[in-house]
Amino acid sequence: MKKVKVYVTLRESVLDPQGSAVMGALHSMNYNEVTDVRIGKFLELQIEESDRDLDTAVKEMCEKLLTNTVIEDYRYEVEEVAGK
């Protein structure tokens, strides 16, 4: 069994209104040392062994469903999980 951690973030060139809103809130709480906030998605997938290549499958899942490749980038990490 594998655990795949996927990090989806907006591309640098894309405006992040949600991040700006959070930064504004942090500033109103006197955390003025915060100079930028970017918000993305964090997914944890548990994947069983299969005859399909894991990297190929994860890339396909990310590009077909989990991310909007026009405005988002993704990266992932694979961890071994003790069999459940």
Added chain:
Amino acid sequence: MKKVKVYVTLRESVLDPQGSAVMGALHSMNYNEVTDVRIGKFLELQIEESDRDLDTAVKEMCEKLLTNTVIEDYRYEVEEVAGK
């Protein structure tokens, strides 16, 4: 300048309907090897040096604003960023 990466995830005991929906979609795309999907938030904060202790400030920000501590857990990592 520091970059703080915050990972916000639902507690294990909390149902994740969004994760279940994504898993259903992955199964309908024949990725049946996926046995669980958990979705959370991933935040990147850029924080300038200040007289306030960084860990204290980050924990406060997380617990006051960035997470709902009743149903969410968080962890964070701190990276040094070349001065901008």
